[in-house]
Amino acid sequence: MNFKKIAFDVMGSDNGLIPAVDAAIKLLGEQKDLKIIFVGNEEKLKSVLATKKYNPEQIEFFNTTEVINMTDGILEIRRKKDSSMVRAIELLESDKVDAITTAGATAPFIAGCHFILKEIPGIKRPGFMPVIPTVVSGKVTLLLDVGANLECDPEDLQNFAIMASAYSKLINNVDNPKVALLNIGEEKSKGFEMHQNAYKLMDENKNINFIGNIEPRYIASGDVDIVVTDGYTGNIALKAAEGMGKILLKEIKTALTKNIFRKLAALRLRKAFKEVSAKFDYKNHAGAILLGVNKIAFKSHGSSDKVAFYATLKMTYNAIKNDVVNKIKEALEK
């Protein structure tokens, strides 16, 4: 069988091997043409897998002896040659696999992809692109960059728009994805010179369905399919929104469990609350592609559990199925 292959770096995550393995087995059960190469401590991996049910043809191991830790700087990518992260990226670079998924440290991951995979020709800076749930059911917004780079220039933002538009068409089935520029106001004179120039570039580019500036409060409104920004601003906006979401949900929980009467009434609304939190739960959106590198490279949140890993692996699988990076290269050549 002609398997689609994901190299899965399972060593760097906060929660050990079990959630990663469980998520992989779940997806392998669903996608019979998928093979996952577990990159990491083979002995430990095999002992976790010993009690699980799976099709052995769909699993391989690649034993490694080192681990990139969460606190490691980008230089560890050069030093820890036998780390699971480096080996996984190398497997992808040499076309032994079609994509990688990691939950390891962000900065070394970006550095490793840059050093080993390189960027798509014409791309100076890749961007981290999480998928943001919106108020419109079933509709998502792609937001990039959220932190692969501190600074971006107008051309980077234009490239983000083109790449994300191709991704949105392929993966989210959006016909003519609407692109907006994250800014402090809607008028085109808002923001720094960089924003004004990026606005002009995208507005004049006929390959981008650019609709203007968007304020951070409307990212999740469902009005746009793609929001482009520099990594610093994207990171600030994402973390501010995440923080507010968590605080509000926590406050509501506290208020609803204050006494037995409230607890009983809240019990009857359990399903309603589950609907809301499922929609906005980051676990279902824990994965982000590093858009702009030469191959398909996904990162899952460092604290991923089974649900989060499953979501990221599924995104990775879909990206392979849709040949997303090659399609992006074609879009950039237009």
Next chain:
Amino acid sequence: MNFKKIAFDVMGSDNGLIPAVDAAIKLLGEQKDLKIIFVGNEEKLKSVLATKKYNPEQIEFFNTTEVINMTDGILEIRRKKDSSMVRAIELLESDKVDAITTAGATAPFIAGCHFILKEIPGIKRPGFMPVIPTVVSGKVTLLLDVGANLECDPEDLQNFAIMASAYSKLINNVDNPKVALLNIGEEKSKGFEMHQNAYKLMDENKNINFIGNIEPRYIASGDVDIVVTDGYTGNIALKAAEGMGKILLKEIKTALTKNIFRKLAALRLRKAFKEVSAKFDYKNHAGAILLGVNKIAFKSHGSSDKVAFYATLKMTYNAIKNDVVNKIKEALEK
């Protein structure tokens, strides 16, 4: 009686005169040593006031013929000499009043304060400082700048920290206010050179209780009393958090009113939801002082209703009572 006097520019707000007048009358009833000078169309104001009960000694009028609109640029401050905003600021500059409150356009307000009031000696850039509710009951965080300036330098941020610390002590009764720098990560190497230099300056300044960087997700955690940032970043973070808050509350409302069973159960939890939304309702925190100008100048949200105006007027009154700008000047001289 030796009244404390607020010049209240009531013309520029979105909701007309009635909420502004109602809020003023409410506060005047509570604070017998307060006088409010309504700056605007005297005839219209008097017709609104005709049906209201108040002590006429506590109200004056200053008739003006022009209005700064929400879409006006900063130059209108120079052109519309008889606008309510300009006249209110002039009343403050000439010490006819102790403070101003406006709900007019932001950019002209900042420009007007800059041209007419000037900054406190040593302050290059003033900062807009809203009061952010936190998860800790009764505890707030002061956040500045949220948009008076796009760019700030490390000295501006240091001055924000000193000024906000004085404010926090006086108004929020915090003994030794904790100051943090908004950044994309906790390590002191994070962010741009500006952040690294601001970190160093504040860390070495013995008049600032600096505790390091804070990520946007923890602004409302209650861990710190003051968060300093440049106006661009502060604006992005504030709007992202506000947007997420509104979206979540709306989603929860939708989920809880989906059918009659949920509606009935939710009715029994009305008080719980009110507690949460009251805590995070921006109306109770609609006012922001422009910290760093020579006098006490407050702006309320353009779409302020009675609750929002009342909250901002009360903040203005408290700032007068505590002689906040003079105390800030003393703190800056240390």
